[in-house]
Amino acid sequence: MTDIGRDRILQRLHKAAAQAPDLPPTACLPIAAYDRAQRLERLTTLMSAMRTQIEVTTARDWLDRLREILKNRNLRSLLYSPETDLGRELKAAWPTDPQGLPALCTWKGPIEEFKDELFQIDASITTTLGAIAETGAIVLWPDDKEPRLMSLVPPVHIAVLGSDRIYNSFCEIIQAEKWADHMPTNALLISGPSKTADIEMTLAFGVHGPRELIVLIIDET
Amino acid sequence: MAEPARFDFKQNIAKALKDNQLRNNLRSAMDGLRVKRQDVFDDALELEELRRYGNAVKERALSRLPQLLEQLEQKCTQNGIQVHWAETTDEANHIVLEILQRHKATLLVKGKSMVSEEMHLNRFLARHGIEALETDLGEFIIQLDGETPSHIIVPAVHKNKDQIARTFHAKIPGAPYTEDVEALNRIARATLREKFKAGHAGLSGVNFAVAETGTLCLVENEGNGRMCTTVPPVHIAVMGIEKVVEKLEEIPPLLRLLTGSATGQRITTYFNMITSPRNSGEKDGPLEVHLILLDNGRSRIYADPKLRQTLYCIRCGTCLNHCPVYTRLGGHAYGFLYPGPIGKILMPQIEGLPAAGDLATASTLCNACEEVCPVRIPIPTLIRRVRNESYDASDAAAMPGHGYRRNLMEIITWKTWALVNSRPALNRLIIKLAGRLGRLMPAIGPLKAWTQVRSRPRFAPKSLHQLIREKGVPND
Incomplete structure (x- = not known):
């Protein structure tokens, strides 16, 4: 049934399209250009306005900063990936008796087996692929090491970003990193914690996804 | 075409206008959205450049629509996404049902999708014992009350x-009564999180589909769309065939136009790009992804080069927010899924003029919709086209059911008008009579509609021609 439907739809479209003139491809709009400091500043301003907590830190200090942020927040568990550099560094520096800090935990098996546990976890930490200064968003390409739901299900999401990975615009990162040649299963832009204004246009955070988004920007300049 | 039940537009309008609460809600919401849009598009020149771009991208994408759909199908298939085609909403519903039954699914968690509303999918699935649960907060609320958006x-x-x-309080077990918005959100969150976990399949719409990569793009703030497309083992995406664009690099400006126009946001919380089902080694994401391409009258609209512009629409809703009619009525008065300016041109073309042609009468042709449309659809021109085709029984008209309003009175009126304006002597006589007798125009019959809510036109005793002649201006 659908094959016939498919052919009929396409036949109608081809017939109509044949009468139309060929149009040239649309020229790209110019890409916004900021310098390094401006990119960092713009990203910080825009994402903070979306109630993201931005912390600019260094490769040496980021773990101290993270512990400071998480201390005494009554978070029981922090989901991380032991297979990333970030995760290994985190694991090595995390106290075995995390007083006032969440205990580290890892993803186990496919989602079908891990679902119940995942929905109980308080916080997660992930890497990022980069960020976009123009609109204010971080970019995530989840993979087998850092599954998609790590940045969605736990109520607090911490993302770590290198300041040298902040691009001017979404268009720039797509072109510079040739996304069209190798799109992953899932690519994400995230600009803040989950939110809604569906009740009387009143903005409320944390409706389905994380209530809090914390971005640690490692800036070595 | 089966004629759907006629709706009483006039009665709906009267009812909506008397509903003070509705009007207050709309006024503040629409004003808020308009201000936010203005703030985010603060550079008028940049906005015009973006709109020009949006229009050009959609025009070119549609000029190559069949090729792009074939490319999208091929790319998606390569990526492991299963592509289905549906000529009608009924076919689309059956495709969804068949997938769900194959997986013995009884709970479908849904992200916001206007196409699924167009299909009346929830009602259809309920008849087959499958619960389709809306998870976007706004959709969840109206579903609890059995309403439409x-x-x-x-x-x-x-x-x-x-x-x-x-x-x-009434519909969610254990929910206390609270008017606190944060607390209401928490109730929805707690209720729906359990459903995301339990859902056997997830369904979403598609904001943009990219032909060159086979990528489905979803725009949202809440995260429910990501839940629906990531937690359950099956993801079904439904989209109208007009949503395909050629290149990935065309997405950023379109996204900026969509979020800026829709909610006045520079970007939404999440922009979710899905290119394949779970690959081996990956630990989450659906094992199966299905894409249903729905025609439902779109290929017919496509055949007319002018009407084709209706298909540029990226469903941002900003024409609603700026419409002097919509902002006073709200969506329900229109009686069809897509209200406001875009609905006035889209619904008559999909449902046919006899069913939905009346929608085009509810316009002042003020042009606000065209001025704000992010892809520059000439909505007022197309509204006039709907109006004209309602009376045009000739083969030159393209819309289904065209000429349905053609009637003897109309024909006689225009014939008379043509006669009066092509015979100078007759013209002079009529103008003279109108000047003398115009104020006696009775408020009955076909004139009643004109005179009862408008000021009765007052005819000058002497015509302009006559006045000028009396001033001694030579008549040549």
């Missing part, structure tokens, strides 16, 4: 928080 982007805009409080 009154706005494309803010579906529950017609409701107050105390109404929502009553609904939650």
Whole structure:
């Protein structure tokens, strides 16, 4: 049934399209250009306005900063990936008796087996692929090491970003990193914690996804 | 074409206009959205450049629509996404049902999708014992009350928080009565998180589909769309065939236009790009992804080069927010899924003029919709086209059911008008009579509609021609 439907739809479209003139491809709009400091500043301003907590830190200090942020927040568990550099560094520096800090935990098996546990976890930490200064968003390409739901299900999401990975615009990162040649299963832009204004246009955070988004920007300049 | 039940537009309008709460809700919501849009598009030149770009991208994408759909199908298939085609909403519903039954699914968690509303999917699945649960907060609220969306982007805009409080308290087991918006959100969050976990399959719409990569793009703030497309083992995406674009690099400007126009946001919380089902080694994401391409009259609209512009629409809803008619009526008065300016041109073309042609009468042709449309659809021109075709029984008209309003009175009126304006002597006589007898125009019959809500036209005793002649201006 659908094959016939498919052919009929396409036949109608081809017939109509044949009468139309060929149009040239649309020229790209110019890409916004900021310098390094401006990119960092713009990203910080825009994402903070979306109630993201931005912390600019260094490769040496980021773990101290993270512990400071998480201390005494009554978070029981922090989901991380032991297979990333970030995760290994985190694991090595995390106290075995995390007083006032969440205990580290890892993803186990496919989602079908891990679902119940995942929905109980308080916080997660992930890497990022980069960020976009123009609109204010971080970019995530989840993979087998850092599954998609790590940045969605736990109520607090911490993302770590290198300041040298902040691009001017979404268009720039797509072109510079040739996304069209190798799109992953899932690519994400995230600009803040989950939110809604569906009740009387009143903005409320944390409706389905994380209530809090914390971005640690490692800036070595 | 089967004629759907006629709706009483006039009665709906009268009812909506008398509903003070509805009008207050709409006024503040629409004003808010308009201000936010203005703030985010603060550079007028840049906005015009973006709109020009958006228009050009859609025009070119549609000029190559069949090729792009074939490319999208091929790329998606390569990526492991299963592509289905549906000529009608009924076919689309059956495709969804067949997938769900194959997986013995009884709970479908849904992200916001106007196409699924177009399909009346929830009602259809309920008849087959499958619960389709809306998870976008606004959609969740109206589903609890058995209503349809009154706005494309803010579906529950017609409701107050105390109404929502009553609904939650009555319909969600264990929910206390609270009018606190944060607390209401927490109730929805707790209720729906359990459903995301339990859902056997997830369904979403598609904001843009990229032909060159086979990528489905979803725009949202809440995260429910990501839940629906990541937690359950099956993801079904439904999209109208007009949503395909050629290149990935065309997405960023379109996204900026969509979020800026829809909610006045520079970007939404999440922009979710899905290119394949779970690959081996990956630990989450659906094992199966299905894409259903729905025609439902779109290929017919496509055949007319002018009407084709209707298909540029990216469903941002900003024409609703700027429409002097919509902002006073809300969406339900229109009686069809897509209200406001875009609905006035889209619904008559999909449902046929006899069913939905009346929608085009509810316009002042003020042009606000065209001025704000992010892809520059000439909505007022197309509204006039709907109006004209309603009376045009000739083969030159393209819309289904065209000429349905053609009637003897109309024909006689225009014939007379043509006669009076092509015979100078007759013209002079009529103008003279109108000047003398015009004020006696009775408020009955076909003239009643004109005179009862408008000031009765007052004819000058002497025509302009006559006045000028009396001034001694030579008549040549």
